[in-house]
Amino acid sequence: MTAQVVEPVVVDAPTETREISGLRATTAQLIRRPLFLIAAAWVAFVLISAFRPGWFTGYDPYATDPAAAMLPPGADHLFGTDIYGRDLWSRVLHGSALTIRATLIALGIAGVAGLGLGIVSGFFAGITDSILMRFVDVLLAIPGLLLALSIVTALGYGTLPVAVAVGVGIVPGFARTTRAEVLRVKTLPYVEAARAGGASWARVLLRHILPNAWGPVAVLAVLDAGVAIIAIASLSFLGFGAAPPAAEWGTLIADGRNYLITSWWLSLLPGVFVALLVLSLNHLSKTFQELSR
């Protein structure tokens, strides 16, 4: 793949006009990618539906209707209905609210802790770096899901403990990527120039290192959003999520499992919904990665 956006590698900051034309070129490139647009649209839809599920469904996710139980997917009920006659599409959208919020909390934890660890480690180097990175190695030695399980055991069940557990699990990746980027940017000529120009280390860190180091971290964040969604869904599938009747995606899929033989849609449609979201996030992250090359 040939890189069409040539990043200006100059000692001074890029001028205003260059930045704008770069942005335009990037936007133009993105629009020419239909898969990217579809993925972005799906992510946007799920994000909006997570905060305003009422916009996309007229049904109450908890309203039972015995007369309309176990209906297959159709025009009235997009995803069909469950054993109590609750509309599955509406339940999936209201599930978004819980799962997406949990994902954002997990990413928030990973972002703050991971960025913090990575910046301190990469910026101060030396003994601080050694100690922090050994700690990250230890976190990495415990497989993510098992680390999450220990945290859930200690904290109890619910959306928040699951979010915390998953967030802690993705801290190491964030810390490592941030550290590597800070180390890379730190040695570049413009950092030296800024220091020589009399800027304090704090200013150099905030104004010169961070803005140039955060690209790969952002790509990782999008990718990790997908990882976090799968982990959160898995934990709630195992039965550690929100208490009924509220239903996260994992819980919905777990509940539908008992009716798999007669009503496959109860498990498989929410599953496809989740998979499409993760796939879209992966695609977005990949596209950003390609563009930044």
Add this chain to the structure above:
Amino acid sequence: MTRYVVGRVLQAAVVLWAAYTLTFAILYLLPSDPMQLQLAAAGVQEDSLTPEQLAGMKAAFGLDRSVGAQYWHHLTGVLHGDFGISLTTRQPVTDLIGARIGPTLQLSAAAAVTALLFGSVLAYLATFVRLGPLRVLLTRLPAVGASFPQFFIALFLIQFFSFQLGWFPATGTEGIAALVMPVLTIAVLASSVLAQVLIKSFDETLRQPYIVTARAKGLSRSAVHLKHALRNAALPAMTLLGVIIGTAVTSSIVTETVFTREGVGRLAQEAVLSQDVPVVLAVVTLAATVFVLVNLIVDLLYPLLDPRITAGEGTLL
């Protein structure tokens, strides 16, 4: 070389100890009180017990001691292969795990081997095929495979192969037939991870000058791909062995739960549901041990397989 090996083994031991300590800290220092949890799980009101009874129960589980003393007691126990007593079944944790490790070992080993096979074949084809659309499809496939939650893949397989076709049993631990779908479930994810890295590695290898030389000498494309590219591309992917086996082991939790297999993964799920702290600690320690050991072996083997990397530098963290 000896220095490198000894250093690497010591490092693995320290990481393992630290992982155990961290898990212990999470499980024993966080707010929940194991005694209360256990009483609640058994449906016993704490008030209905006399203080003597409560103290006796706490002493039986070693919960009356300070956290430091408990930690020391547990750590020395672990070094002797004793993981304490399960809070729910009151059996030694080592026995509980010993009774259920067989199916999990079978499943993880079979899944890791299948994943290696699928992943390598997929990466090999994706980089060898020249037909544009097919190449794009094969290259994108791993990303798709990694996007589906495992429990979804498991349910899909059950729906299709058990309920529609009736080829394999939907649940159970006995026999090869019951192993097929759990292995497939894990292999989809693990092979996707492997294939993504292998494809990248292949692409880089194929750009190397020695590939051009081999082609210029008159070797066919397939011979170059198999003899020159594969062996060199597989080397960086070797470091993924730890990740693949780690994935196979952790995936057993979800997979065994869906397929109701009597293994350690399901034991872990049940232990978390009943907040059986010693069992959770033992399973996490066990998984971390497997992960650290595999990575240790890979690191020790790597310099032997790739002479360009001299022992003592490069692979040390």
